[in-house]
Each structure stands twice: as structure tokens, then as C-alpha cells.
Amino acid sequence: MNSATRPAMLTIYNSLTRTKEPFRPLVAGKVRMYVCGMTVYDYCHLGHARVMVAFDMVVRYLRARGFEVTYVRNITDIDDKIIKRAAERGEKVGALTARFIEAMHEDEQALGVLPPDEEPRATEYMPQILDMIVALEKRGYAYRAPNADVYYRVRKFGPYGVLSGKSVDDLRVGARVEVGEDKEDPLDFVLWKSAKPGEPQWPSAWGPGRPGWHIECSAMSTTCLGAHFDIHGGGRDLQFPHHENEIAQSEGATGEKFVNTWMHVGFVRVNEEKMSKSLGNFFTVREVLKAYDAEVVRYFILASHYRSPLDYSNDSLDQAKQGLARLYTALKDLPAAQVVPETMWEEQFYAAMDDDFGTPAAVAALFSLAHEINRVRTTDAAIAARLGATLRRLGGVLGLLEREPEEFLQGSAPAGFSAEDIERLIAARLAARKARNFGEADRIRDDLKDKGIVLEDGPGGTTWRRL
Numbered sequence: 001m002n003s004a005t006r007p008a009m010l011t012i013y014n015s016l017t018r019t020k021e022p023f024r025p026l027v028a029g030k031v032r033m034y035v036c037g038m039t040v041y042d043y044c045h046l047g048h049a050r051v052m053v054a055f056d057m058v059v060r061y062l063r064a065r066g067f068e069v070t071y072v073r074n075i076t077d078i079d080d081k082i083i084k085r086a087a088e089r090g091e092k093v094g095a096l097t098a099r100f101i102e103a104m105h106e107d108e109q110a111l112g113v114l115p116p117d118e119e120p121r122a123t124e125y126m127p128q129i130l131d132m133i134v135a136l137e138k139r140g141y142a143y144r145a146p147n148a149d150v151y152y153r154v155r156k157f158g159p160y161g162v163l164s165g166k167s168v169d170d171l172r173v174g175a176r177v178e179v180g181e182d183k184e185d186p187l188d189f190v191l192w193k194s195a196k197p198g199e200p201q202w203p204s205a206w207g208p209g210r211p212g213w214h215i216e217c218s219a220m221s222t223t224c225l226g227a228h229f230d231i232h233g234g235g236r237d238l239q240f241p242h243h244e245n246e247i248a249q250s251e252g253a254t255g256e257k258f259v260n261t262w263m264h265v266g267f268v269r270v271n272e273e274k275m276s277k278s279l280g281n282f283f284t285v286r287e288v289l290k291a292y293d294a295e296v297v298r299y300f301i302l303a304s305h306y307r308s309p310l311d312y313s314n315d316s317l318d319q320a321k322q323g324l325a326r327l328y329t330a331l332k333d334l335p336a337a338q339v340v341p342e343t344m345w346e347e348q349f350y351a352a353m354d355d356d357f358g359t360p361a362a363v364a365a366l367f368s369l370a371h372e373i374n375r376v377r378t379t380d381a382a383i384a385a386r387l388g389a390t391l392r393r394l395g396g397v398l399g400l401l402e403r404e405p406e407e408f409l410q411g412s413a414p415a416g417f418s419a420e421d422i423e424r425l426i427a428a429r430l431a432a433r434k435a436r437n438f439g440e441a442d443r444i445r446d447d448l449k450d451k452g453i454v455l456e457d458g459p460g461g462t463t464w465r466r467l
């Protein structure tokens with residue numbers, strides 16, 4: 001679709017203003033976007049997968065809409081949890097993080113998540129982190145406590161609480177000082193932790209130590225994208241305190257506005273509770289991919305709006321599997337063709353996506369298109385083929401429907417029953433029919449059906465799919 005016919009504006013819900021706003025990048029046509037990535041001490045669970053897939057969808061859509069996007073997603077590779085896990089396992093911190101970075105990349109690739117343009121790691125940005133703390137200290141926002149930790153002086157930053165929508169007084173009520181902390185105010189947060197024996201450490205003006213988590217993201221985003229950029233995203237749980245603290249650090253250090261649009265992805269829930277490591281109710285991506293095709297998991301994530309809670313259950317994944325199978329079934333046996341331009345489905349799809357990345361309505365447009373393909377395929381194969389090309393193209397904007405329909409519909413064979421076995425039975429059935437032994441042919445077909453395999457006889461021969 002050419003942009004001249006597209007509705008003029010993409011709107012995005014901005015967590016900072018709590019409204020949907022027309023999206024206007026700082027530089028026309030170019031988008032700079034930063035997303036908080038993984039802390040790499042374990043395998044990704046479905047909550048992490050949702051954040052990765054949601055922002056992958058955002059980047060793909062912005063590009064489909066003609067924006068030039070620079071997408072930065074960081075890796076936190078130094079942190080209390082990493083140090084603790086490495087010590088528990090008797091492993092070097094670098095070996096542990098390297099292993100889980102590799103695992104994360106494998107999970108991403110399986111889920112069709114494109115690699116970000118830059119993937120900065122905290123340990124590689126130590127000079128920039130230290131520079132930012134120096135700038136904060138010069139401007140009165142940072143202080144070295146008697147225990148040699150360096151803290152951020154929250155009450156000095158007037159707009160603090162702007163992202164979470166809370167006043168400093170409200171926030172102070174819930175703030176706690178942990179054992180060993182040495183703050184002027186319970187809300188102050190650590191920028192630099194003084195080194196403890198045996199921990200990874202870097203030299204600094206305040207003594208050897210390592211950075212706090214929040215300052216890493218301020219330093220990496222500002223270094224990669226500049227002091228002021230368009231979109232900053234992450235999971236909803238990062239809105240406070242992590243992103244609130246990033247604003248305080250970056251704006252405190254540079255004196256400039258930090259980010260125009262803040263985007264937050266909703267939780268994945270299990271039985272109405274947030275899926276998280278701390279609650280122990282999480283499923284790793286690896287576990288889920290043993291039972292479900294990765295594209296089904298991607299579809300499951302995208303069929304809900306990115307800001308809504310996403311309820312995980314086998315039922316909802318089974319439904320996702322059926323939904324995706326319906327779309328692939330519409331594409332089955334369609335020859336390649338040119339896209340029909342300017343269809344109402346395309347209009348519907350883009351209008352849905354322009355409304356704060358409304359993937360549920362965009363997916364509904366794909367179903368409406370699939371329905372039309374099925375309606376016309378026997379009467380007008382050429383139109384069906386061209387609509388099929390549109391369905392593939394729009395699916396591709398979401399990173400879906402990029403495989404051969406047969407490959408998806410046949411899926412992986414059940415245990416002890418390979419695709420070759422099925423093909424052999426189809427050949428045996430064909431031979432039985434040629435010998436006019438219809439009883440035997442029907443028996444083979446019914447046996448397969450009992451095992452969840454449906455045979456379909458068409459002009460090009462017999463194909464099969466899963467029920």
C-alpha cells in the first residue's frame with residue numbers, strides 16, 4: 001500500500017502522559033528506540049518472550065510504515081543476581097552470562113524476533129557509565145555515602161515520580177532502606193556499588209566497584225541514541241522504579257529531555273497471577289516450545305494487545321494453534337501471485353495497527369481476508385491467489401505466515417509416527433484404491449484420522465494435515 005492512501009497518523013499510548021498520542025519522531029522519518037533487555041542469569045520465560053516479540057512487532061510495523069528505525073536493546077551482564085548465580089554454580093560470571101546470552105539468542109530466533117541494530121552490554125560501557133555518574137555528581141545529583149557506595153539524590157530531581165504518576169511523598173512511604181545501605185533518604189538509589197571481595201569490579205573515582213542497574217540503561221541508551229530520543233520501552237514492571245530512575249539520571253546528567261514516548265508491555269499471567277521468577281509460576285520459552293510450534297507462541301502473544309494482560313494456559317495456546325492453522329489453510333495450494341493493491345483488508349489492517357499497534361484487530365483483518373479467499377477459491381482461483389499474496393504480506397508485517405502452509409499444517413509428527421510413515425500409508429491407500437480395494441483404502445484413512453491426521457484428496461494428489 002502506498003503511504004499516500006494510508007491514514008495520516010500512527011498513534012501510540014504514552015505511559016508518561018497516560019494518553020494515546022500522534023507519533024511524531026524527533027527527526028522526520030527516523031525513529032530511535034531503546035528497550036530494556038534481559039538480565040542474563042537464566043533462561044528466558046514467557047514474560048520475557050512477550051516483551052521481545054511485542055517490540056519486534058513494533059519495529060517491524062514502524063519499518064513497514066516507512067520509518068527508518070534504529071533499535072537498541074541492551075543486555076544486563078553484571079548484577080547481583082548474576083553474581084549470586086555464578087557463585088552458586090562455581091562458574092565465572094563471564095561464562096555464565098555468555099551461556100545465557102547464547103540461549104536467549106536461540107529463543108529469539110525461534111520466535112522470529114529480529115536481532116536489534118545494537119545490543120550493548122553493560123560491562124562494555126563502563127567509561128560511559130562512570131562519565132554519567134561524574135556528571136551527576138557535578139550537578140549535585142550524586143553523592144558518595146560513608147560506606148563508599150554512590151547514590152542518586154532523588155529529592156534534588158523535581159519531576160521525580162512523573163512516569164509512575166506518584167508524588168515523592170507517596171513513594172517515600174513505601175521505600176525501605178536495606179541492611180548495609182547508607183542513604184540520605186530512603187528513596188535514593190545506588191549508582192555505584194563499592195566492591196566486595198571476590199566480586200567483579202572496575203576502578204572509579206569513588207573506589208573500585210560496579211554500576212547499579214538503573215545507570216547502565218541511562219548510559220547505554222544515551223550513548224547509542226543521543227541524550228533525547230523517541231521511544232523507550234520495556235515490561236510494565238520496569239515502569240517503576242527502573243524507568244523513573246532512568247529519567248532522573250539522564251535528565252539530571254544532561255539537563256535535556258530524555259524520552260518522548262514510553263511504552264510498557266503487560267504481564268503474562270498464570271491463573272490471574274503475574275508470571276515471574278519470584279513467584280515460581282513461570283514457564284521457560286524452551287519448555288513451551290517443546291509442546292508448541294514457535295510460530296504458534298508468537299501468534300498467541302500478538303493476538304492480544306501488547307498492553308493487556310496475557311493469560312497463559314494450554315487452552316489458550318491450543319486456540320492460537322487453531323487460529324494460525326485456519327490462516328495457513330486459506331493459503332494452502334494457492335499459486336504465487338501479485339498482491340491486490342488497496343484492498344479493504346489492507347486498509348483495516350493498517351488502521352488497526354495505527355491505533356497503538358492494535359494487533360487483535362489487525363489479526364481479525366487477516367481472518368476476514370482468509371474467509372474471502374475460501375469463499376472465492378473455487379470460483380475465481382486467480383483472485384484467491386492474489387488475496388493470498390496480500391494475506392502473506394500482511395502476516396509478514398507481524399512476522400507470521402512466512403512458511404509453506406504444508407510445513408506448518410503438518411507440524412511435527414507425533415511420537416513414533418514420522419512424516420515418512422504417513423506418506424507411506426498414503427501410498428498404500430492409493431495402491432488399494434487403484435486395486436479397487438476400497439475397504440482397505442478407507443481403513444487406512446480412518447486409522448490415520450484416529451491418530452489425528454486428516455487426508456485431503458485434491459487435484460494434485462492426497463495431502464495431509466493435523467486435526
Ligand SMILES: [Zn+2]
Nearest residue numbers: 036037217242
Ligand atoms: Zn533498562
